[in-house]
Amino acid sequence: MNPGPVQQLDAQGRLRHFLSLEGLPRELLVEILDQTEGFLRVARQTVKKVPICRGKVVANLFFETSTRTRTTFELAAKRLSADVLNLNISTSATAKGESLLDTLRNLEAMHLDLFVVRHRDTGAAHFIAQHLPPHVSVINAGDGRHAHPTQALLDLFTIRQHKGDFSNLCVAIVGDILHSRVARSQLLALNSLGVGELRLIAPRTLLPSHPEALGARVFHDLQEGIRDADVIIALRLQRERMQGALLPSAREYFHCFGLTEAQLSAAKPDAIVLHPGPINRGVEMDSQVADGPRSVILEQVSNGIAVRMAVISRCIGTQNAREHHA
Amino acid sequence: MPEPSKISICGGRLIDPANGIDAQRDVHIAEGKILQIGAQPLGFHPDLRIDARDQILCPGFIDLCARLGEPGAEHKATIASETQAAAASGITILCCPPDTQPVIDTPAVAQLIAQRAERLGKSRVIPAGALTQGLQGKQLSEMAALKAAGCPILSQGDAPLRNMQVARNALEYAATFELSVMLRPQDADLHNRGCAHEGQVSARLGLPGIPEAAETVALARDLALAEQTGARIHIRGLSCGRSVEMIADAQARGLPVTADVSLHQLFFTEEHLLGFDSNYHLDPPLRSLADREALRQGLAQGVIGALCSDHRPHEADAKLAPFPSTEPGISSLETLLPLSLRLAEEGGIPLSRILEALTRVPAQILGCAGGDLTPGQPADLCIFDPKRRWKVDAAHWHSQGRNTPFWGKALRGRVTWTLGKGRILWKDPHEA
Numbered sequence: 001m002n003p004g005p006v007q008q009l010d011a012q013g014r015l016r017h018f019l020s021l022e023g024l025p026r027e028l029l030v031e032i033l034d035q036t037e038g039f040l041r042v043a044r045q046t047v048k049k050v051p052i053c054r055g056k057v058v059a060n061l062f063f064e065t066s067t068r069t070r071t072t073f074e075l076a077a078k079r080l081s082a083d084v085l086n087l088n089i090s091t092s093a094t095a096k097g098e099s100l101l102d103t104l105r106n107l108e109a110m111h112l113d114l115f116v117v118r119h120r121d122t123g124a125a126h127f128i129a130q131h132l133p134p135h136v137s138v139i140n141a142g143d144g145r146h147a148h149p150t151q152a153l154l155d156l157f158t159i160r161q162h163k164g165d166f167s168n169l170c171v172a173i174v175g176d177i178l179h180s181r182v183a184r185s186q187l188l189a190l191n192s193l194g195v196g197e198l199r200l201i202a203p204r205t206l207l208p209s210h211p212e213a214l215g216a217r218v219f220h221d222l223q224e225g226i227r228d229a230d231v232i233i234a235l236r237l238q239r240e241r242m243q244g245a246l247l248p249s250a251r252e253y254f255h256c257f258g259l260t261e262a263q264l265s266a267a268k269p270d271a272i273v274l275h276p277g278p279i280n281r282g283v284e285m286d287s288q289v290a291d292g293p294r295s296v297i298l299e300q301v302s303n304g305i306a307v308r309m310a311v312i313s314r315c316i317g318t319q320n321a322r323e324h325h326a
Numbered sequence: 327m328p329e330p331s332k333i334s335i336c337g338g339r340l341i342d343p344a345n346g347i348d349a350q351r352d353v354h355i356a357e358g359k360i361l362q363i364g365a366q367p368l369g370f371h372p373d374l375r376i377d378a379r380d381q382i383l384c385p386g387f388i389d390l391c392a393r394l395g396e397p398g399a400e401h402k403a404t405i406a407s408e409t410q411a412a413a414a415s416g417i418t419i420l421c422c423p424p425d426t427q428p429v430i431d432t433p434a435v436a437q438l439i440a441q442r443a444e445r446l447g448k449s450r451v452i453p454a455g456a457l458t459q460g461l462q463g464k465q466l467s468e469m470a471a472l473k474a475a476g477c478p479i480l481s482q483g484d485a486p487l488r489n490m491q492v493a494r495n496a497l498e499y500a501a502t503f504e505l506s507v508m509l510r511p512q513d514a515d516l517h518n519r520g521c522a523h524e525g526q527v528s529a530r531l532g533l534p535g536i537p538e539a540a541e542t543v544a545l546a547r548d549l550a551l552a553e554q555t556g557a558r559i560h561i562r563g564l565s566c567g568r569s570v571e572m573i574a575d576a577q578a579r580g581l582p583v584t585a586d587v588s589l590h591q592l593f594f595t596e597e598h599l600l601g602f603d604s605n606y607h608l609d610p611p612l613r614s615l616a617d618r619e620a621l622r623q624g625l626a627q628g629v630i631g632a633l634c635s636d637h638r639p640h641e642a643d644a645k646l647a648p649f650p651s652t653e654p655g656i657s658s659l660e661t662l663l664p665l666s667l668r669l670a671e672e673g674g675i676p677l678s679r680i681l682e683a684l685t686r687v688p689a690q691i692l693g694c695a696g697g698d699l700t701p702g703q704p705a706d707l708c709i710f711d712p713k714r715r716w717k718v719d720a721a722h723w724h725s726q727g728r729n730t731p732f733w734g735k736a737l738r739g740r741v742t743w744t745l746g747k748g749r750i751l752w753k754d755p756h757e758a
Contacts, residue, residue, distance in 0.1 A: 005602075005603075099643065099646075100648070101647070119648060122650055123602035123648045123649040124648035127648045127649070131646075144532055144533075146532040181532055184530070208528070208535070209529060210526045
C-alpha cells in the first residue's frame, strides 16, 4: 500500500529528485557547486538563456506562499529554456477541498517533467515524489520544518565564494532553529562539506530538544556564539512566535539575538553575514548590518538562481540519460 | 450442522495464567461453560473434539481499546468487520472507547453498539462510557445510567480534560457507582498538535514534537487526583519510560492504579519515522529505544498489567498525505498474537506473563467474566499455532483498515479456533 521510501539517486548515482541533503554524497554537492559557477556566468551574458531544458515543463507547485524562492526557481527554469507553470495551490484546489493526492494525479495527467514543491508539512516533498510516476523529478523548495536544500546549497555557494575552503571555517547560525527547514538543511550541508566548527545560537524555546542530533554546538549568548566566527547566518523569525509563548517580544529578541555592528565586533574582522530573507529589520539584524559591508544577502539571491539552474539541469539530465538508455 | 454444545479440546498446551497452569491439559466444555480441565468427565461425550496437538490453548484475549469505526466512521470500519477481525485474532472481548459519533454518553448508544455486536455473534463488545457529556470535559455524563446500560468503565477517549475540577468531580462521581475510569495521560497543550516524539529524530526531521512531559504532566495529575479521590483508575497507553516509574511508585503506595501499553510501542521506536512512513504515525508517538526498553520491563514486572492493541483502522486516504497530515494509528487486532509471541521470544518475557496481560488482567480491569479457564466460567478461549507463518495480505486480513506497517510481510503465530461462551467464533480454514 505504501510505495516505500524514495531514492533521490538512481542506480547510477545520478540525481533524480532533490528532496533533502541527507544521504547525498559530498562529491555530488561539490559538483553542483562547481556547476553553479558556470550558470552564474549565464546571468552576465546579454542573452541570459541556455537551451539545456528546452521542451521540458517545470511546474512550480507552491502550497505555501513564497515570492523569492518561487521567482528564483521560475527564472532558473526559464534560463534553462524550460517552460514554466506556476501553480499557487494554497489559493486554488486544496482550498476547494481537493486532496493533495488528487491534485497530483491531475497534474500528472498534464505530462509535466519536474515539480518544484513547497508545502507546510514536513515530509511533503518525499510524499509527492513517492506518488508521482518515476520519470517525474521533484525538487523540494521547503517542506514544513524539514528541509530547504537549494537554500542550503546557495548558502554554501556564497560562503565558498568568499571563504574558499570549509575545513577551517567557524559558522554560527542564529535564530529560530526549531522551526527552520533552512537551518536543518544548512547543518547537513555544512557538516557534509566538513566545516571546521558549527554553532547554533538561540534561546532554548527556539532550539530542538536534541540539538546535538544536528551536529552543532549550542550557545545561548550571542557574543559567545559568534566569537571568532567566519560566517554568521541569521534566520528569519516569524512574527507568530511571539503569540506561541516562545518569546516575550521582538524587542527582547533583538536585544539578545539581533545582529548589530557592536555585537559583530566579537566575530572575525572579515566575517560575512547571511540571511535567507526576507529580513525583519530591527528583529534579526539592524539595517546597518543588513546593508553593511559584511552582508552578502543580495549575493545570496543572485546565487540562488544559479544554484537552482544547476539542480534543475541535473535532474533533467538524469531523465534524458534514462530516456536515451531506454 | 447444529452448533456443538459439548466440546473437548485435546492434546494442546494449556496456558491459563489466572490458575497458574502451563502444561498439557485437555479442556472440556458444556453449555457454554468450562466443564472440566484434564481428564474427560465420566459419561461426557463431546459433539466436537478439537485436536490441539502442537498448539497452545489459552483464555480468549480481552482488548482494552479497539476502535470499531461504528457508529460514525463506517468508512473506516464497522462493528461487523472488526468483530470478525477480532474473532480471527483470538479476541473474545473488546472494549471500544466512547469517541464514536455520536459519543457513547447515553445508554442508547452504548446498547446499540453492544447489541449490534451480539447479533453479529463474533467477539463481544464492551462499550466504555463517556466520562463527560459529549466528551467536552465540562459536564459529567449520566454515569449511573451508562453503568446500567453495560459500561463498566468510563473514559474521555482521546478528548482532553483540561479542567481539573471537572476531572476531580468525575472521579468522585464515578467512584460513587464503583465505576473505573480509564484515562489517557496526555496534556493537550503540551501535545500542541505534534506528530512525533520530541527527540533525536524529530530534531533531525523537523517533525512537530510531542514532549515526554505531555504524558508525565498529565499522568502526575491523574495520579494525584486518584489519590485525592480514591477512585480506581486505569492508565491507557503509556509511551514513556518515566511513566512506568511513576505508576510503580503510585502502586507501591497502594493506589488502585493499573496501566496498559499498546503492543506496537514495544516494537517500534522514533527511528521508524525516518522514511516518513505514515503507518508509524501514532498517538502517543513512538519514543526512544530507552523508553521502549523501560516499557518492556514495566510489562515484564507487572507494573504495566495489560497489553492492548489500540486498534485504529483507517481508510486508505487517511494515511495518504504528508506525515503530519495523516491520521494516527495502526490497524492492529490481527497482529496482536504474532507480536505477542515475538515479544516472548525476543523480549525475554515469559509467554505466560504476556498471556496474563492479554487475559486475566484486562478482565479484572473491566470487571468482566472471561480471562480465565476455571470450571464454571464462560468458555471464552482461543487456540493458536505459535509456529504457523502467514502473510499479512488481503487473503488473511479481516479488518477494514489495512493501515499496518506489516502489510505484505510474513508473521508467525496464527489463531486456529476462537470460542466465545462455548460457541465457535472463528475456525481457521486450514483446520479439519
